[in-house]
Amino acid sequence: MGKSLTHKIIESHLVSGNMIPGEEIFIKVDQTLTHDINAVMTYLAFEAVGIDRVRTECSVSYLDHNLLYVDNKTPDDHIYLQSVAKRYGVHVSRPGNGICHSVHVARFGVPGKISMGGDSHTPHGGSIGMLCIGVGGMDVATAMTGVPMRLTMPKVIKVNLLGVLKPGCNSKDIILEMLRRVSIKGGLGNVYEYVGPGAEALEVSARATIANMGAETGATTSIFPADEQVRKFLISQGREQDYKELLPDSDAEYDGFIEINLSELEPLISCPHQPDNVKRISEVEKRPVQQVFIGSCTNASYSDIAKAALVLKGHQVNENVSCTCAVASKQIYKKLMQDGYIDMLLDAGVRMLEIACGPCCAIGQTPATKGIAVRTTNRNFIGRAGNPTAEIYLVSPESAAATAITGTFATAEEILGIEIGKLAEVKEPKEYKIDDGMLIKPLPEEEALEVTVVRGPNIKPLPVPDAPQNYLCAPISLKGQDNISTDDITPASAEFSSMRSNIPLMSQYCYHRYAPDFAASAKAMGESIIIGGENYGQGSSREHAAINPMYLGVKAVIAKSIARIHKGNLINHGIIPMIFANPADYDGLELEDELEIENLLEQIPTRTITIKNKTRHFQFDVKLEITDNEMEVVLNGGQLTYLKKQL
Ligand code: F3S
Known part of the structure; x- marks a missing residue:
């Protein structure tokens, strides 16, 4: 076989x-x-x-x-x-x-x-x-x-x-x-x-x-x-x-x-607010676009940017559109410059940004209130661009460039007509000029041992959770809907990204757009439990979406399903991921309901835990969809404590 x-x-x-x-x-x-x-x-x-x-x-x-x-x-x-x-x-x-x-x-x-x-x-x-x-x-x-x-x-x-x-x-x-x-x-x-x-x-x-x-x-x-x-x-x-x-x-x-x-295939567009809300560009209602961003790890290669430049060549960015571009690497940027593509972009009125992720994770270029942003990035969750009132649409670089010209959703064919074939002629360079001057190689081991690690005031110690106790009785600090993303839990943007080394500060903003009172009420509760719908924690791998709730005293998340990376992060940071055995039990739970778990440590290995809702007087079961190794991590209160015992 x-x-x-x-x-x-x-x-x-x-x-x-x-x-x-x-x-x-x-x-x-x-x-x-x-x-x-x-x-x-x-x-x-x-x-x-x-x-x-x-x-x-x-x-x-x-x-x-x-x-x-x-x-x-x-x-x-x-x-x-x-x-x-x-x-x-x-x-x-x-x-x-x-x-x-x-x-x-x-x-x-x-x-x-x-x-x-x-x-x-x-x-x-x-x-x-x-x-x-x-x-x-x-x-x-x-x-x-x-x-x-x-x-x-x-x-x-x-x-x-x-x-x-x-x-x-x-x-x-x-x-x-x-x-x-x-x-x-x-x-x-x-x-x-x-x-x-x-x-x-x-x-x-x-x-x-x-x-x-x-x-x-x-x-x-x-x-x-x-x-x-x-x-x-x-x-x-x-x-x-x-x-x-x-x-x-x-x-x-x-x-x-x-x-x-x-x-x-036809040129497609992912409409707000989930990447799978995909339609043909030709069938989407033409609405005024305020911002176009060409870039990100998904679509900022040499040929991506060169094709966008060819669409824009000889045109001007629509006066109502702010069009920015961030190339994926210095190596690609230099090759694009050498081949004349950066000139084409600049001549068309595109603003060239730093070589970085930038707008993809809301670091700069936030759209206006209720603005429509068309991006070549990979995510269009609410708030991903830094403004929860904005709508983000995801397209290819060719379609983004056409949109920048027309000011509404458009395809390259609408701009290039019978000349569209020239886009197929763009190929990746056969040879790049290799310059690794901005890569720093590791030091030999002896020398490395002498290095002092520099910790400025933004570097705060890593919070380490306690191992779970046998008895847990805690209120519900948040009841969320389906598809809560890690952006909902810990928002993207320059302001919040730079807080990620400082959990005491960042945790104050946990869920601040989705549930503005969450941080204060979770902290006041001491220990608490979060309730989620389907696909809880989807999106970015950001472990702060687990660390911040843990720091605020969250002991468990009970959801209809939990996204893969986030489930791992919860386990690693001492929050027990629980799945409703009967998803209908979600409907019977309300904010601040008191949930009681007896014999938690004995129940964990069985992978089924019985929870009593002391406020509404009913009982329900949750499943632990975790492996044996993950169970060990859960029982140790997280990966760091577990790992130290292994080494
Ligand atoms: Fe990629 Fe950076 Fe965006 S790694 S997903 S371009 S934030």
Whole structure:
């Protein structure tokens, strides 16, 4: 029986467990990555473990998200991150070098390796045949210690791509089509393995868009074979020696099958406020657009920006539109300049931003009140752009450029007409000028031991939860609806991102848009429980969405379902994730109801817990959908305490 590529990579990294979907396995992790707005907690946790140096093949700390130094907080973070990396043997990518996923694939990624990153779009690296998984920061800290990482063995779904994209369509339209079909929950527990003639024809940058935004389906990751396209890409990076062909067997067995004919796709648009709310651009009501942003790890490759520039060439950005562009890396920016594309953008009236994530995570370029923003990014949750009244639409760079010209939703074909074919001629560069001057290599071990870690006033100690007690009686501090995102729990934006190293301060803003009184009331309650609907904690891997509630005394989340990364974060930070055995019990619970659990420690191993609602006098059951290893972590009150006992 033939093997999928995913099976081959997992098998070669398997430390223990059976590769049966849904079973807990332990794998060796080769590489890790972090980025500045999530990383401080990760490195504080790593320091607390007490080993002298990272034990991965390669760990990289990217300073790429928040480059606005509006007060001391972000520079404090960056100086801490740079010094802690030096102390423990971690590479640093300095501010301005590029967005983590793009730089990682270009300069560090190796086909067949496994990487874990403290960012949900880590699967971007699946574009070169790596198995790349987005996890919470505590998991990255754990991976850096070299201990085998737990993973729920995924189902592997074959996605067969047929046909060829029409000019004016982008691989963004492929992943939007996937989202339309499978929804934001459909990928849960899956790896999507892309194969077929349509996949073979896609360049690495186009594959990266798909693998990156596969995160929006909830998938564990997405992957493409390491084939001729990957070899070409690594040659362009001067790294052909890192190439090895990695393909699924021709008779590989899969757990599911999806087929997309690329020739049939039209330019698509994801409408507010969920990425799977996908329509054809041609069928969306034409409304005035206030802002266009071309960039992000999803869509800021050379060919993405070059195609947007070709659409804009000879036109002016509509006078009612603010159009900005952030390129994925310095390397790409320089090549685009050399080839004349940056001039085209500037001539059209596009504002070139720093090389960073920026607007993608609401660091700058907030839309106006009730403004309509069209973006090439990957998420359109309420508030993701920094203004909860705004509407965010997600499209390809070609469609974003056309929209910037017309001032309403538009496709490249509407601008280019019969000249649309020229977009298909844009190819990724055969060769880049390699300049790693903004990458800092790890110091030799002896020298690293001498480094002093610099902690400015924004760096506050990592809060460590207590182990659970046998008796819990606590009120409900929040009752949420379906699809609460980590953005709802801990908002994006420059202001809040820079608080992420300071939990006592940031926790005061926990849920502040969704439930403005939450932080104060949870704190006053001492201990409390959160109730959620379906897909609780979807979106970003931000572990602050677990750390802040934990700091405010939340002991458990009871929801109809919990998103994969967030569930891991809750466990890691001492909050017990519970699932309604009967989802209808959700309806019977109200804010401030007193919930009582007796014999909690004895009930946890049974995976079913009986809860008494003392306010309304009824009883209901919840399930613990956790593995044996996760149970140990829960009983220890979180990963840090557990991990210290392992080492
Ligand atoms: Fe950054 Fe947005 Fe990607 S915040 S890593 S560009 S999802």
